Amino acid sequence: METVYVTGHRNPDMDSVCSAWCYAALKNRIDPDHSYLPVRCGAMNAQTRYVFEKLGIEPPLLVKDVYPKVADVAKRDVITLDVMDPVYTAIKELDERTLSMIPVFQNMHEFKGIVSLHEISGFLISDNLHTRPVYRFLTDNFKRVLPGYFYRIGEEREISAPIMIGAMPYEISVQRIRELGDVKPILIVGLRNELINYAVENDFPAIVLTGLDEDKPVSVDFSSYRGSVFVSHIDTAETVRLLRLSAPLKDIINSDPVSVQSDENYETAKARLVNSDYRGLPVFEGKQFSGIVTRRCFIGKPRRSIILVDHNEISQSVPGAEEARILEVVDHHRLGFERTREPISMKIEPVGSTCTIVFHEYLFHGVEIDRTTATLLLGGILADTVMLKSPTTTEAERRAVEELGKLAEVDWKSWGQDLFSHSASIKNRQARDVVESDFKEYFEGGVHFGIGQAEVVTLEDVPEVKDELLAVIGTVRMKKSLDWVLLLISDVMKGESILLSSGFEAGEKKLIYKKTQDNEFYLPGILSRKKQVLPEILRVVEELELA
Incomplete structure (x- = not known):
């Protein structure tokens, strides 16, 4: 099921956060084919934190961006192997399933590394570089790679030894064995009792018998032998070839492979894989293995699906929105929207709060509004209209507030006063937070x-x-x-504001507001950036352009 992110603007205020939460809840109830997740792309202010804490619910998830991530393309249901599995099994799986790589674990859950054709070829090449390589064998793997049966299972289950084929005359075979010094080989031999007895007497770690008829008993006395005896049903050459591949994967895996994190940027991970020697990489969430990515995963770049609430300009949206698939816009601001690739749904109303529009959507779809949703919608409207004092307030807000107050079972005036009483004092906040927490850019x-x-x-x-x-x-x-940068500081109780300016002299001279000090203007009766301050700034900019 596709996840659709419902996001407010950067530096979200209460209306932005509450409308995202409530609209996602509505969409989840009317559209069972998608999963709608409310998100925010900035820190919540004190008011918003207070409301969500008071209601005991999780606020929208904080996301840094909506650029495609590794998690969007990673394969999670993948075949895995154990460190004790034979190399033969890895080769078989890589070949039959045309895999790029296989994750290898210990005890089913502890990631130990990866095996791919890169490690397999390295193992086979190193095999041919030595005159007589020493292999690590797990006797338990004999039956997994060789058709046959154990005639006797020895005491040692893990063996490091070279392979010796008993095909030469007895004296020459013994001479070659003695040339190994203290190293005792695994003997692969037919029914040559004299050589088999020599292996038993000298305590070889294992003996593999070939060319033995199933109905013909083995005439050698193995009663004192502590090693394993395996009877292979295939010829000696095939037995040797497959026996080499019974080595455990722990000897050949890459235990420190290049890896990617599930939340890593798609393009960054793609570049890392392309620039590596591998065709696949493991994916982790922190230190926990979560899947793999292969080169095929990066053939088509995915696009996140998002719904914009309380804004309609990409520059004000979550980073990565320009690459996302925008499905809807729910907003009450002026249009500044850019061209889209596909038709989208636009719900734009000239009201004082996005939560008012979301409230209308609940009514339109006939979806019951529970107490929690009503409280959030009420809070968003009261915060954005400054308890209905803002000039952006419409009759729609007044009707919505009355109805939502009943559904939330609160007196909306008392709730509003409680809400604004939890606004942090400006002198107790970081100056950067005051300036940037609700900041919007314009180009006119x-x-x-x-x-x-x-x-x-x-x-x-x-x-x-x-x-x-x-x-x-x-x-x-x-x-x-x-x-030009301006900061509007609004007293929501008295309905007045102070405007601080960065010092754009040409523009400041044309403002209609009373200048009280350098870089400071007094704005009585003004509370709305959108409906009162922005139009004045646009007037000034237009005059400057015409001058």
Whole structure:
């Protein structure tokens, strides 16, 4: 089932967060074919945190971006092998399933490394570089690679030994064995009793018998022998070939492979794989194995599906929105939307809050609004309209507030006062948070400007932090390469504001507001950035363009 992210704008306010949560809840109830996940792309303010904590619910998930990630293309249901499995099994699986690589574990859950054709070829090449290589064998693997049966299972289950084929005359075979010194080989031999007895007497770790008729008993006395005896049903050459492949995977795996994290950027992971010697890499979530990616995973770049609420401009949205598939827009701001690849659903209303539009959507679809949802919608409307005092407030908000207050079982006026009482004092907040937590950028008439807004319950604290705020405003201006930066600080109780300006002299001279100090203007009766301040800034910019 595809996940669709429902996201508010960067630096989200309460209306943005609550509308994302409530609209995702609605979509999950009316569309069973998709999973809708509310997300946010910034820290919540004090008001919003208070509401979610009071209701005891999880706020929308914080996401850094919606760029495609490794998790979007990773294969999770993959075949795995154990470190004690024979090399033969890895070769068989890689070949028959045309796999790029196989993760290898110990005790089913502890990731130990990977095996691919790269490790297999290295194992086979090293086999041919030595005059007589020493192999590690697990006797338990004999039966997994060789058709046959154990005539006797010895005491040692794990053996390191070379292979000796008993095909030469007895004296020459013994001479070659003695040339190995203290190293005792695994003997692969037909029914040559004299040589078999020599292996028994000298305590070879294992003997593999070939060319033995099933109805013909073995006439050698193995009663004192401590090693294993295996009877192979295939000829000596095939027995030798397959026996080499009974070596456990732990001897050949890459125990420290190049890997990627599941939340890693798609393009970054793709580049890492392409620039490696491998055709597949393991994927981890932290230290926990979670799947694999192969080169085939990166043939087609995936696109996240998102719904924008409380904004419609890509520049204000979550990073990566420009590459995502935008399905819907639910907003109450002016249109600044860019061209889309496919038709989308637009729900734009000239109201004071996105939560008002979401409330209308619940009514339109006939979906019952529970107490929690009603409380969140009510909070979003009251916060964005400053308890219906903002000039952006419409009759739609007034009707919605009355109805939602009943559904939430609260007195909306008391709830609103409680809500704003939890706004952090401006002098107790970081200056950067005050400037950037609700900041929007605009480009009009050749002027690139930004306006931040902070809602407070008193303006008396502003003089104490003004210099610090102006310093941050200057920093933001340079960092974002803006011509003009403004900060609207609104007293929601008295319905008045102070506007701090970065010092765009040409624009400041044309403002209708009363200048009280350098970089400071007094705005009585003004609370709305969107409906009151922005139109004035746009007027000024237009006059500058025409001048």
